[in-house]
Amino acid sequence: MAAAPILTTPAPRRRRHRGRIALVLLAVVLAYPAGSYVRALAYPGNASFAVRTVDWLRDIGLGGVVNAAENWWYTRHPPANAAPAPSDLPAPAASRTPAAGPRPAPIRHRFGAPAGEGVWVAGARSGDRTAEYTTFLQPDPRHASVVAGVAWLDQGLVRTRLFAGTKDFRGPGPNVVPATLRSSLVAVFNSGFKLKDSNGGVYLDGTTVAPLRPGRASAVVDDTGRVSIAQWGRDASLTDHVVAVRQNLDLVVDHGSTVPDLGRNPAGAWGSASNQYQYTWRSGLGTDRAGDLIYVAGNGLTLDTLAAAMAQAGIQQGMELDIHSPMVTFDSYRPDLPGRGPTKLLPGIPGAADRYLQPDQRDFFATALRSFGSLPVGAPRGVAGT
Numbered sequence: 001m002a003a004a005p006i007l008t009t010p011a012p013r014r015r016r017h018r019g020r021i022a023l024v025l026l027a028v029v030l031a032y033p034a035g036s037y038v039r040a041l042a043y044p045g046n047a048s049f050a051v052r053t054v055d056w057l058r059d060i061g062l063g064g065v066v067n068a069a070e071n072w073w074y075t076r077h078p079p080a081n082a083a084p085a086p087s088d089l090p091a092p093a094a095s096r097t098p099a100a101g102p103r104p105a106p107i108r109h110r111f112g113a114p115a116g117e118g119v120w121v122a123g124a125r126s127g128d129r130t131a132e133y134t135t136f137l138q139p140d141p142r143h144a145s146v147v148a149g150v151a152w153l154d155q156g157l158v159r160t161r162l163f164a165g166t167k168d169f170r171g172p173g174p175n176v177v178p179a180t181l182r183s184s185l186v187a188v189f190n191s192g193f194k195l196k197d198s199n200g201g202v203y204l205d206g207t208t209v210a211p212l213r214p215g216r217a218s219a220v221v222d223d224t225g226r227v228s229i230a231q232w233g234r235d236a237s238l239t240d241h242v243v244a245v246r247q248n249l250d251l252v253v254d255h256g257s258t259v260p261d262l263g264r265n266p267a268g269a270w271g272s273a274s275n276q277y278q279y280t281w282r283s284g285l286g287t288d289r290a291g292d293l294i295y296v297a298g299n300g301l302t303l304d305t306l307a308a309a310m311a312q313a314g315i316q317q318g319m320e321l322d323i324h325s326p327m328v329t330f331d332s333y334r335p336d337l338p339g340r341g342p343t344k345l346l347p348g349i350p351g352a353a354d355r356y357l358q359p360d361q362r363d364f365f366a367t368a369l370r371s372f373g374s375l376p377v378g379a380p381r382g383v384a385g386t
Helices: 011-042 049-074 178-183 304-312
Strands: 133-139 148-153 159-162 185-190 202-205 207-210 217-222 226-232 240-249 250-255 278-285 291-300 317-323 330-332 363-368
Touching: 011 049, 148 185, 148 304, 148 330, 159 217, 159 240, 178 185, 178 363, 185 278, 185 317, 207 363, 217 317, 226 250, 226 278, 226 317, 250 278, 250 304, 291 304, 304 317
Parallel strands: none
Antiparallel strands: 133 148, 148 291, 159 363, 185 330, 185 363, 202 207, 202 240, 217 226, 217 240, 250 317, 278 291, 278 317
16 A cells, blocks of 8 residues: 655745744844834934934943944044134124123133133123123143133022933923023023933932932032032032932042043043043033032043143033033023024034023023022922932
8 A cells, every 4th residue: 555645845835934934023023123213213302313313222222332433433533733713713702891790710721822712701691790701712732623612600690400301311390491481591501421321310309310329420409599519428418408419420620620530431430431532522510619600511522621621711620511512502691682592602512502492302401590580490308318
């Protein structure tokens, strides 16, 4: 008796079957990142396509790849050792009668002296006193084209508030400068790294958004709207009069001097390995001897030259804020001159000069004239501890 034939699936059919399975598995594998990328592109806020894409890559665990790419690019494109381009400098100030009241301390030139360097230009006024002065510096003797903008804010005339972003960090309150604040607005500027990269925490209006960490550089806002820059646990703690704390990395200026080891960045005290060598946009915030607020930012800065510019500008206690071009923003307003539009601290700062008048994905600070009385800084919270 003949044996029954063995039925087999033709090879082409088996290959098609396996191909369909592979496509289904690939679709499943790609479904999550594709969906998260779509959500990243559609997230509320005015971030660009490029910024959203980089943030998404970091969010899905590719931060190391992004850091490596940034280190490769920004360390291989040093600034020129030549005079700054006129387009990189603020417009010359129109002559005006000097205002009464406190003024920032004179700045000593470290080298060179382009027209206008270190000359304080008066900005917004409150009555017969000036609330904001601005100038620029050349902080890098090896790269003379590098310019750092400096803004000085009289904390006796302005109040400051920290605002959450729509994405990072998310917290209580609006994600945009409120309409009620705009008539008294003096300046708005960027905050620090994303929380996952900042090595620190955030406290805002009674809510601990992320745990505050001892030793971290901290911008501390009290219930009068004054900002101090502190090493958390050494210089400041969470009292009933604190309404906001934004931590970011370690101090870069302490007691008027740049801190040691900025060039080595041991244990990632100032962000990812080797980012300190990047020639890129950087920003920093500090206070001077009188306790007034000073913001510094510029392109082509390493961590060393940012800190040097901050100390040169008169900062006694200072911290780095955010870095890279889409993240650095300082816009000045003139509530004393109705109808005058905002201006950037430096012409080359990317983005619109009214960035924070629309909801933003990242947190930021805003300062307004005290005399207008329209900047709510929150009521004191009964919170103890450090």
